[in-house]
Amino acid sequence: MGAAAAEPAAVSLDWRCRCGSLHLRLDPGAGMHGICYCRDCQAFHHHLDAAEWLRPGGGSDLFATTPDRLEVVSGAEHIALLRLGPKGIFRWYAACCGSPLVNGPPTRGVAFTSLHVAGLSDPAAVGPVAAYLNCKGATGPTEGRETPGRQFIFPILFRAIAARLSGRYRQTPFFRADGTPVAEPHVLSRAERAAAAPTG
Ligand SMILES: [Zn+2]
Ligand SMILES: [Zn+2]
Numbered sequence: 001m002g003a004a005a006a007e008p009a010a011v012s013l014d015w016r017c018r019c020g021s022l023h024l025r026l027d028p029g030a031g032m033h034g035i036c037y038c039r040d041c042q043a044f045h046h047h048l049d050a051a052e053w054l055r056p057g058g059g060s061d062l063f064a065t066t067p068d069r070l071e072v073v074s075g076a077e078h079i080a081l082l083r084l085g086p087k088g089i090f091r092w093y094a095a096c097c098g099s100p101l102v103n104g105p106p107t108r109g110v111a112f113t114s115l116h117v118a119g120l121s122d123p124a125a126v127g128p129v130a131a132y133l134n135c136k137g138a139t140g141p142t143e144g145r146e147t148p149g150r151q152f153i154f155p156i157l158f159r160a161i162a163a164r165l166s167g168r169y170r171q172t173p174f175f176r177a178d179g180t181p182v183a184e185p186h187v188l189s190r191a192e193r194a195a196a197a198p199t200g
Contacts, residue, residue, distance in 0.1 A: 014073075014121040015101075017094035018050070022075035022101070024173070026115060030159060031065030032152055033117070034131035037138040039198055040084055041103070044091050047082070047188065047196035048098035053118035058139040058198055060100070061117040063126045064156055066163045067104070067172035070115065079173070081183040084193055090185065092174060106185075108175035111163035112156060139198055 015024040041060035045051050055061050072079070080095035083106075092101040104113040117123045131152045132144040163169045175181055188196070 011125060013125050015070075015115065015119040016121070017075075017078070017097050017099035017101070017119060019094075019097035019099075021096040022078045022094040022099070023073040024101075025071045025073055026063070026065075026120065027069040027071075028063065028065070028126050029069070031063050031069070031126065032131060032155060033061075033063050033126045033129050034114075034133055034147070034152060035059040035061055035129055035143060036114075036133045037136070037142060038134035039137045040088070041134075042137065042139070042198035043084055043193065043196040044082075044093075044100055044103075046198060047084075047192065048093055048100060050098055050100055053100060053116060055143065056140060057142045058137070059132075059143065060103075061123070062103070062114040063117050063120075064112065064114045064152070066111045066159050066168065067102075067113045067174060068111070068163060068168045070102070070113065070173055072173045076173070076182075079183055081174075081181055081185045083185050083187045084196075086187055088187070090174070090181065092183075102174070104174065108169060108172060108179045109164065111160045111169035111172075113172075113174070137198075 013026045037059050042058045078094045078096040090106045100116040102113045131147040135142045135146045
């Protein structure tokens with residue numbers, strides 16, 4: 001898979017929302033650190049009034065992994081869900097203080113999740129940034145050049161398929177045993193979506 005997919009050392013990392021009420025633990029043993037500059041990821045932050053968690057240029061700092069590597073320690077009742085539109089991906093956040101938690105597919109069957117690195121106790125522990133995505137959406141200079149999709153999509157697909165085949169996809173903080181999401185998704189209205197649009 002090349003140097004870009006090098007695995008960080010296996011340690012357990014704490015993730016906390018901005019107010020500290022929601023606490024998770026991440027096993028960063030397999031995943032990829034990337035920055036996404038797309039307008040939707042920026043809108044997610046703006047809607048939550050969480051722009052302080054964006055990187056320069058409007059980047060979302062993400063660690064793409066499988067959901068079984070995340071475990072809620074406390075504050076599960078604060079986990080909330082929104083979609084930027086009726087077909088939008090699931091964007092999970094801490095409702096207590098409006099902190100972006102993870103981006104993920106709208107189904108448990110696809111074992112993929114992108115954790116917002118800003119909440120980690122030691123962001124450097126997820127390794128160097130290996131992918132810069134959707135640089136066209138940046139509001140300023142990006143920290144790196146656009147990464148070709150094949151460099152990150154195959155390792156992610158491989159992990160999602162392995163989790164599916166082993167049954168590990170069922171271990172997730174975001175879906176119940178019957179496969180339904182643990183929170184009802186709130187779909188942003190057109191007015192809410194417009195208000196959250198990034199400027200610049
Ligand atoms: Zn909070
Ligand atoms: Zn994005």
